[in-house]
Amino acid sequence: MDVAGKKAVIFGGTSGIGLAAAKQLADLGAEVIAISRNPDKAGDVPAEITLKQCDVTDRDAVAALCAEYAPIDILISAATGGPRAIGPFLEMDLDGYQDSFQKLWGYANVVRFGARHVTDDGSITLVSGAPARNCRPGQISLSCVGGAVEALVRAVSREIAPKRINVVSPGTIDTPMVSMEGDQRTEFYKNATAKNLISRAGTADEVAQGIVFVVQNDFVTGTTVDVDGGWLLS
Numbered sequence: 536m537d538v539a540g541k542k543a544v545i546f547g548g549t550s551g552i553g554l555a556a557a558k559q560l561a562d563l564g565a566e567v568i569a570i571s572r573n574p575d576k577a578g579d580v581p582a583e584i585t586l587k588q589c590d591v592t593d594r595d596a597v598a599a600l601c602a603e604y605a606p607i608d609i610l611i612s613a614a615t616g617g618p619r620a621i622g623p624f625l626e627m628d629l630d631g632y633q634d635s636f637q638k639l640w641g642y643a644n645v646v647r648f649g650a651r652h653v654t655d656d657g658s659i660t661l662v663s664g665a666p667a668r669n670c671r672p673g674q675i676s677l678s679c680v681g682g683a684v685e686a687l688v689r690a691v692s693r694e695i696a697p698k699r700i701n702v703v704s705p706g707t708i709d710t711p712m713v714s715m716e717g718d719q720r721t722e723f724y725k726n727a728t729a730k731n732l733i734s735r736a737g738t739a740d741e742v743a744q745g746i747v748f749v750v751q752n753d754f755v756t757g758t759t760v761d762v763d764g765g766w767l768l769s
């Protein structure tokens with residue numbers, strides 16, 4: 536798909552990976568609607584990007600917003616949904632584990648209520664995470680949620696064809712998702728990526744390039760593109 540002149544609706548498009556995708560698509564000439572609970576956090580954005588408020592876990596609000604912007608050429612969700620429980624599963628608070636699935640429920644809302652408004656030559660892209668297929672200690676909930684996201688995409692791809700649906704799976708990426716600052720932040724990313732084949736945090740732009748690839752390439756559907764610095768082999 537040549538994205539110039541096309542309409543992109545991006546849930547979680549006001550920060551980090553989603554915002555980087557919004558800016559890259561806008562640069563390529565798309566009209567972008569970038570959505571989150573507090574969209575002002577995006578700061579100054581190009582005129583091609585419209586900021587909208589919506590909680591991705593609110594089914595009615597997601598359905599209304601998708602209908603408002605129909606037809607949609609490019610539908611993306613990078614919304615984290617809510618906090619994820621970290622730590623050993625056998626010590627895990629199970630309410631925290633269940634709450635971790637807010638990301639999946641948000642994605643499910645976007646696909647369930649958005650797919651019908653996506654054009655036949657259009658696509659949906661979700662964002663999972665490397666723990667889905669290589670879980671490191673303490674990342675059980677990240678792994679389970681990411682795995683479910685990837686399974687959802689594979690399962691739904693048959694149902695919605697010829698519309699396409701894909702996942703991009705990031706490794707450790709330097710985004711506002713991590714609130715630490717200064718030396719503490721530097722040390723966190725250094726430790727988190729020390730054993731990766733590419734031992735640094737990725738950038739939101741590098742992951743957004745993966746998103747733009749699956750949006751543009753009309754022969755890619757039902758699959759996962761890894762942008763993870765070699766996490767899966769580390």
Ligand SMILES: NC(=O)c1ccc[n+]([C@@H]2O[C@H](COP(=O)([O-])OP(=O)(O)OC[C@H]3O[C@@H](n4cnc5c(N)ncnc54)[C@H](OP(=O)(O)O)[C@@H]3O)[C@@H](O)[C@H]2O)c1
Nearest residue numbers: 547550551552571572573590591614615616664708710712
């Ligand atoms: N950064 C990493 O290392 C990494 C690694 C693997 C996977 N990922 C995944 O990549 C995706 C993007 O992460 P990121 O690092 O770019 O995080 P981020 O900078 O924190 O951005 C997350 C975006 O999601 C929005 N959001 C969160 N909950 C929402 C909700 N309930 N409804 C609507 N919007 C919501 C946030 O805005 P509001 O707060 O205003 O709603 C924000 O725009 C996430 O799915 C994350 O799990 C990230």
